[in-house]
Amino acid sequence: MDKLKQIACKVIDDESEQLQMISNEIWQHRELAFLELKSHASLTQVLEDKGFDVERHHKLETAFVARWGDNEDESSKNNSKKPHIAVICEYDALPDIGHACGHNLIAEIGVGAGLAIKTAMQQSELSLGKLSIIGTPAEEAGGGKIDLLKAGVFDDVDVAMMSHPAPFTDARPIFLGGKRFMANFHGRASHAAGYPWEAVNALDAAVLAYMNVAALRQQMRPEWRASAIITKGGTRTNIIPDETQLALQVRAPIDSEVKALEAKVKTCVHAAATATGCTVDIVDLPKPYECLVTNETLARLYETNGSLVGVAFPPQMPKKVLGSTDMGNVSHHVPSLHPTYHCDTDAINHTHEFNAAAGSPEAQPSTLAQAKALAMVALDIFQQPQLLESIREDFQNDLNRL
Ligand SMILES: [Zn+2]
Ligand SMILES: [Zn+2]
Incomplete structure (x- = not known):
């Protein structure tokens, strides 16, 4: 593991208690789509405290963007830009059954990966690019990401990534x-x-x-x-x-x-x-969710890095289906990574049992491993920006196929 990745993983280990605290707060709030005011407040406060440039209520009442770094490349002769990577947080709950989709854990992964990438970038001698943590409300109902896409929030993003808890780990899950x-x-x-x-x-x-x-x-x-x-x-x-x-x-x-x-x-x-x-x-009805398009280069980077931090990838035969996500719409505009991971429960999403699992300490080790894996994927791209070429080639092929 290279030096920056080691730094990133150490940040997540050092911050594990605070990360779990944020996750638990969101889990207790159980806020529904577009009403995630307390979760928005907790997440933006911690990101601001950690030195991100935070824009609260960005385009939507409960959306935010926390930025770090810069993708302008003054040394470049042909105006090419450095990579801009977005890590996505979700934090809405479901009626009656609370965080039965574990979006509190998705927010935790977003903050953990964000802190880790930022610290590693700060300790690098090179200026590596731009990082945005994007807070996207209303995944379960209302398609917050679709509104944010329309508002141009993803326009200059090169790669978008998040990770979703589920009963199984899959780098290329089927979301319909x-x-x-x-x-x-x-x-x-x-x-x-x-x-x-x-x-x-x-x-x-x-x-x-x-x-x-x-x-x-x-x-x-x-x-x-x-x-x-x-x-x-x-x-x-x-x-x-x-x-x-x-x-x-x-x-x-x-x-x-x-x-x-x-x-x-x-x-x-x-x-x-x-x-x-x-x-x-x-x-x-408006705002249909599009199918999830997983970028193959990103999926491979995720598997390689995930394996380094103990994420197991059992073969999925046959492939399981896990509903739909507004990340599908993002994946039609920006090369995207949206794996599912086994968060140490065999409960299935949208059940009381999954809600209990998402708030339990047992979900923490696998969740922190996801934050590490995403951070390492981002650091690969920042350190080898030529990876963007193959990411963009895959993306174009996917769009042609669809
Ligand atoms: Zn769900
Ligand atoms: Zn979900």
Whole structure:
């Protein structure tokens, strides 16, 4: 391990108690999407105390950017810039089940890696580049990163990275792209006992649409997902409902498959309307999450460095699917690294058990190892900026493939 990496790892070991404290604070706050005021305050305060140039409430109330270093290269003849690396923090929780996705640990990794990279850069004789710790709210609902992308926060970033706790470690996890839409069925109300033949039953339309999607599932590819819930299904059993609503979501590993599945599911909805004599309007919901594109050069650097600090990479056969993330949208704009890591629990995300695991001391060693691994990947890129060429080549190939 080179000298700067040794410095980085020592910083994370030395700061481990404070890092765990920040993580526990966020875990206790359990703040929902866009309401993460206390978590925002804790994270920005510690980064400012450690010498970062912090911009609070950056573009969104609970987003922030903490910067260190500079990527202008005065010695360069052709105006080329030094690398600008962004490490991403998430910190929103889920309703009722708290930090059941472990975003408190993601924030801890972001701060730990940030402190480690900054200290190593300060102790290097060379001016290595620019580091940003970007605080991104509302991953679980609302797509905070999509707003930040639109606001230009990632425009001059060369590489974005974070790490997500999960029941398994995978440098190239599958996070699905998706789309959400609402189906509003319109029929005609009538007395359910007196004049049922006068009704056009909008609840039957919603139920049939749900069942059509259920029937479709057997013919879907194994990684495709279609979900539906009835969000409006009537008020009284003696009124045949004239207005009902179904919320639907489709997901698939690449964007062209999302489109194909979306078309099939919308056909299910229209078929239900036709069968019942209802009409239907379908409203697409904004800010769809795109599939995660893991940059292969970054994934290899992560595996190499992770192995140095004890991260184990058991083969994933078959590959498991872990929902969707707004980091997918970032990964379509900036070469990205978003591994999952086993945080010493076999509980699965979005359960009470995972919430308990994310707040337990047992999650700490694996979380600190992730902070080290990300810091070392960043230091590789800062010390060998020519790595950016292969990172950009992979990125271009991925975009062409999609
Ligand atoms: Zn989640
Ligand atoms: Zn998550």
